[in-house]
Amino acid sequence: MTSIDQSSPQTGGNNLPKFGPRLLQHFDFHPDYRNLNHGSFGTAPRDVRKRMRYYQDLSEAAPDKAIRYDFPKFIDESREAVAKILNAPTDTVVFVANATTGVNTILRNMTWNDDGKDVILYFRTIYGACGKTIDYVVDSGLEKVSSHEIDVKYPCEDSEVVSAFKAALKTCADEGKRAKICVFDTVSSLPGVRFPFEEMVKACKEASIISLVDGAQGVGMIDLNLSGLDPDFFISNCHKWLHVPRGCAVLYVPFRNQHLITSTLPTSHGYVPKSKQRNNPLPQSTKPVFVNNFEFTGTVDNTPYLCVKDAIKWREENLGGEARIKEYVNSLAKDGGKKVASILGTEVLDNKAGTMSNCAMTNVALPLSAEEASAASEWITQKLLQEYKTFLPLYMNEGRPWVRISAQVYLDIHDFEWAGQTLLELCTRVKKGEYLGKQAGSY
Structure with missing residues (x-):
């Protein structure tokens, strides 16, 4: 997605900035933190929070x-x-x-x-x-x-x-x-x-x-x-x-x-x-x-x-408005989910009609058994926060472990690739039994 030309309909043209990490300049995330869970608490750009103050x-x-x-x-x-x-x-x-x-x-x-x-x-x-x-x-x-x-x-x-x-x-x-x-x-x-x-x-x-x-x-x-x-x-x-x-x-x-x-x-x-x-x-x-x-x-x-x-005004002036934003985040979630599933060797949660994935979040199966995921879920969560400086909701669906990942204007496909590699590494560590060792401390 980052390869899309600036003047294309998806990026709006009119000198609007491309979506992706360059938009992080408008937000106050810690430089080491990668926010892949926008769906839980959201976030507001700095200029809007200045208006609140x-x-x-x-x-x-x-x-x-x-x-x-x-x-x-x-x-x-x-x-x-x-x-x-x-x-x-x-x-x-x-x-x-x-x-x-x-x-x-x-x-x-x-x-x-x-x-x-x-x-x-x-x-x-x-x-x-x-x-x-x-x-x-x-x-x-x-x-x-x-x-x-x-x-x-x-x-x-x-x-x-x-x-x-x-x-x-x-x-x-x-x-x-x-x-x-x-x-x-x-x-x-x-x-x-x-x-x-x-x-x-x-x-x-x-x-x-x-x-x-x-x-x-x-x-x-x-x-x-x-x-x-x-x-x-x-x-x-x-x-x-x-x-x-x-x-x-x-x-x-x-x-x-x-x-x-x-x-x-x-x-x-x-x-x-x-x-x-x-x-x-x-x-x-x-x-x-x-x-x-x-x-x-x-x-x-x-x-x-x-x-x-x-x-709403900030989104119009800086991101090109509601239609442009929705097109990007929904497309990124679809493409990003496929990328993560490819890395993990699993699949995206969707129906045959493809309607379940018509949103800005994607759900990917983890390459773990239900028993492994249940026993190691807290360990995985703490490792995500402590070592990888991110958070991803883990959950069980129909006896299988899944992860939910949110797309947002300050992310691109490389963030999903990073998420896939991170999850693959953690799942490998789980299979080796690392979670059975000393419990991770509080974040």
């Missing part, structure tokens, strides 16, 4: 003026900017700290029927914290709601995912239960593959089921058109693939469902009680109740929310 300085210079009067205007500008790239009305999007907070906000605002028949559907590959959120809702629901896990075995075709969902609906009905809401990803975490969320939203509509799309790995990585998709709820982390400082996520609630979301997490001044009048000490607002509710949720540092517009 600017907003923080405003709040120190005149706290009441900044927090009460200036920040709401900046948040509105960021809502408008992110709504534009999501193709959604501005007043359907607000910000929360992260996707897990968004999932919690939606599920904790749900009301469950007293007959105890309501069911929350979710897939086996749900993000762990969101799975535990469902567990909490069920545990604290006074037996009004239960959950049902939908099993999918990767790799699988998109149609198999939808079929598994429909089979779960039938199972619930056969048990005298009523599926009320289904939680599913845009791109799942482990394995890091694209989920057929468009087909799932459609299937939910056909079954009159509420769709809750966990797009934690979404905005900035894959194309999203929320007006066309029309989910019931959608959350996406801006601090992962949109280069916004941590932590910031966009929460989309279409107008038809905003009456269902009465409280933020935590409940704050924007809440409108049903039983009594309470004073709101913040400046009077003419904004919709939903928007006003999420504007202030207590004294926290929400300056990352203000940076969304700055990050």
